Amino acid sequence: MKTLSESLPSRHLPPSAPPDGVAPGIPAYLQQLYWWAYVHPNAVRVFEREWLINLILWGNFRRLRDAALAEFGEHIEQQLLQLACVYGDFTPCIAARLRGAGALDVVDVLPIQLANLRRKLPADLAVRLHHQDAAALDFAAARFDASLLFFLLHEQPEAVRRATLAEALRVTRPGGKLVIVDYHRPAALHPLRHPMRLVLGMLEPFALDLWRHELADYLPAGFAPAAVSKSTFFGGLYQKVVITL
């Protein structure tokens, strides 16, 4: 597996240290900032609860999940790529819509997350799981009809975010779509603006990049999409961006 990781400046270190013995090949930001959410063996036991993920998203999990799914229709006959596992029923919902030659490939850099996802999926569905880094994919160019990034980019330092977007675009065919759902800068008078700035600043510092910049700012130089559409949710705290190649 190819990985792209980088060391983090000390201001981005979390309040407590990651556990000893984390495996090599895990990006630095996951080990240092997100070990408690994804890397530690207890992470899956704690967070694989849809009500908890829904609470973290202020009750918007289903709405955001369905906004992403709406891009593909009720019956999916395409080749889809999901970059990174998601707690809850996000992937099972996509998988349940697969028809005919439709297939879903899911990539994650953590074996524990892939194993958790495998347990959530009925065995007979056309879903393949891959241990890969989203920032350095092993797939051929234009391999997929569409790619999907659900709350991954806000976790990544800028260089990794740029590499992930470049890879997602590389493996999606011309005319295909890249669908992104993630954080966004809330409206000036949003009651959660200040609390969320504090919480994200402490726990998910790279998320505030998405408050300061449009996602399009992280696309490769010279990339000319056929179309870009953006919609926001919950007073602007979340966004969906659809890039047509």
Ligand SMILES: C[S@@+](CC[C@H](N)C(=O)[O-])C[C@H]1O[C@@H](n2cnc3c(N)ncnc32)[C@H](O)[C@@H]1O
């Ligand atoms: C999609 S994000 C956040 C999803 C959301 N918070 C949720 O409800 O689960 C979490 C996943 O991204 C994975 N991940 C983070 N960086 C990655 C990378 N560079 N390549 C592949 N997977 C990555 C983590 O291992 C984790 O499974």
